[in-house]
Amino acid sequence: MSFLTISALRKSFGANTVVKEFDLGVQKGEFISLLGPSGCGKTTVLRMVAGFETPSAGRIHIDGQDVTALRPNQRNIGMVFQAYALFPNLSVAENVAFGLRAARVPKPQIAARVAEMLELIGLPDLGGRYPFQLSGGQQQRIALARALAVQPRVLLLDEPLSALDAKIRVSLRTEIREIQRRLGITTIFVTHDQEEALSMSDRVVVMNGGIAEQVGAPFEIYNQPATRFVAGFVGTLNTLQATVADAQTGTLSLDGQHVRLGRALKVPAGSAVSVALRPEAVRLGRAEGLDVVLKARIDEVNFLGSVIRIRADMGVGKVSLDTFNRADAPPPPVGSEAEVSFAARDAIVLDH
Amino acid sequence: MTAMTEAGTAAGLRESAPQPRAGVPARGRWDWLGAVPFLAFVIIFMLAPVSYLIIGAFQTPKGAFTLGNIADLASPNIAASYWLSIRLSLASALIGTVTGLMLAWAVVLGGLPGWVRSAVTTFSGVASNFAGVPLAFAFIATLGRIGLVTVILRKVFHINLYATGFSLFSFWGLALTYLYFQMPLMLLVITPALEGLKREWEEAAASLGASRLQYWRFVGAPVLAPSVLGCFLLLFANAFGTLATVIALTGSNFSVVPILLFQQIRGNVLYNPNLGYALAVGMIAIMIVTNTAYLVLRTRAERWQK
Amino acid sequence: MTRRFPILPTLIVLAGAAYFLVPLYAAFQFSLQMKRGELSFEAYRSVFESSTFLSTLTFSTVASAAAIFFGAVLVVPTAYWVRLKLPKLRPVVEFLSLLPLIIPPVVLVFGHIRLFGSNSILPLTMSSWGTNILLVIGYVVLSMPYMFRAVDNGMASIDIATLTEAAESLGASRLRTIIDVIFPNVRSAIVSGAFLTFSISLGEFVLASLLNRPAFGPYMVQLGQDYAYQPAALAIMSFALTWILMALMQMAATRKPGQRLFRPSRSLAASKSQ
């Protein structure tokens, strides 16, 4: 039995249903990300777990207790907001102490807990400052400390890094994950940034239009996307047009060539399918183990420094591929013909 | 009457001056000339007259320095006048602050439909500008001796309002009349502060286990306090300077400070210009203190509302 | 969180509405009772028939219009110039433009009377025209905070400096720039400031009375002392006028450059349904 169970959750605003039949089980101590484009209902799911929105249907259980009807202040859930939401009139220490004060914890205990929390987030000396005197990254860490101070059962974070600079975003990512591991706290993390979701989570829920399209470990989501949407949203995607030559043996016809995937397909022979390829699976020129070789025309060459991103048109579709920069091998000129290769087993077949 | 307090956008203030280009006349040396007409106007028609009064307040009619005029402000009837003005302004500002805050809370945070809020806000824009003589007339028709409400109270409820000691033409009558422009003004200036209360604060408090009451006590009220206090001072200043409404209601029998000064200028009372100057300086001093405090509090509130 | 019906907010709004609407209703009701035993617009008719009403209203309208004109002429170029060339001076100018808020009108006019009286270098109060000018100047001062705010905000919203540079880089002269580029873009801000100035000065009492001008404010006070029903009629008309002026101001303030003040009725109907 999961620690946090969301079953058949639905939410409608008037006629507009923004969360549909959402199911999710979260293990104790697990770090789960809700990943999806803006407006897909991630925040709404999170707010229903926190109790700020009432579900139109479905139930939410935490640790065996049905919390669906509980008010937010009875749920014992920590929440971190995108815009920090620190109380502007209270000092950092008072902010962190807020939940303990509301629960009438004795003063000495509060002081000890606040010091412990500030130590945990690595800002032990900022207790006397006010929020407007802090940087965004510092404010968000204080917000995390404030949420954790009351020892919540579940920690909810709604795009906590989106408002921060790129550098701080990456460092805070690791820091949040580390604190989460150390405390072993069950966490749901909302983001629209696939890199964030993939790098931090135990499991990722990819959402689209209020539906969970796929739930799985980052490796799984990235390499075996269940749907076209997941494949497209998580990572860059190259799609090529192909037809099924033989479903049993998993053979496709791609630009006149037969490509053997080595696994059976569910679609009948003769039907058109899309073949998806990650940029890192495609190589310029031939290489050992890459059994499919196609002719292509170079459309675009973007020099990004250590990496060169090339767009090539193969007739059956366009691909982006990355090569490492090498001082002795300049990239091919735009418009030239080249060969592009990949391994048949790296191809992801998407149904139409 | 209105105070335009919505924060002026500081955008457009460009840090780096553009480089001079060929064909564009050299810039700099004479640019200040462009500000001369405005500065001249301000100096001649605002600063000079006020300075004249301030200097005159410290002079005898013959031109010698004296603190006598200022000291004379403490004479019984002038002191009584100031005291009356201050009490009336305090009462009016206090009622205006409380009622205006309640109304603003109801329309901004009360969960009423959006049209209620736009209707109330639009009406407030008009009512806060509807002051002076016509306002007095409307209240005479309402609460005067034969005003509609007075008559209804007497005929239907058998309450003789004027026998209870109430009079429209006295302290509380004036305070009630001022409320007609004070309450809308409060609503207009406090609305941004109420909007500045972020929903996330309440939610953060709730998720930390706090009750609504605890949220208001520890966060909501303290965050609002500087704004509310600032608006109170603004209302105080607004009431303190009100003159036309009083004259239209009481025909200059109600000797608040502006009326006293009005009569001084008219020469209706014992005419001593230098004492008049001192009266004016006293008024300006009160306006400066309240408005400065208002600005300080507003700055403080804005710091939190970023 | 489940939403209950907002009882307390509803009660508060109803109480507020009663406080604000009863005096208006009472004044209206009262204004209709001039003829004994019947409701009539007699009070309004008698007001409009009075030649003093018309002459004082005309006087105040002209004085207000003059104040708007001079206020705009003073404020618009200054705001423009300061934004463009003297950004360091902007806080000072802004502060000065707000000063009238802390100088009560009665104090201002007192200073004017003393400073521009009989034995001054600029004895404005010694002639009727001089006094009229002083009245207009007074109104310019009283409306300065609002005029400056409106115009300065209008200029802030269009980034005057870049527009000017763009126009000049295309070869326009400074005057052309102001007439063809800047003015059309801040026109609605000026109009908005103008309506506020108008609403401040049209029924203004203190300055007009102490300068002894035959203006509308003092006329209203006199009327209030002499008659019973006409003042109520005046109150209703003033309220209606204030309402119209504020509506016009709002329209001007929210209008985008180039849009006409009055939209064709079709789009007006469309905008209502939003």
Ligand SMILES: Nc1ncnc2c1ncn2[C@@H]1O[C@H](COP(=O)(O)OP(=O)(O)O)[C@@H](O)[C@H]1O
């Ligand atoms: N209170 C609300 N009333 C009406 N619609 C809402 C409300 N909150 C969210 N929505 C709608 O629900 C959809 C999902 O919103 P949200 O959960 O915030 O998306 P996300 O967090 O994934 O960007 C959006 O289309 C949004 O417009």
Ligand SMILES: [Mg+2]
């Ligand atoms: Mg969201």
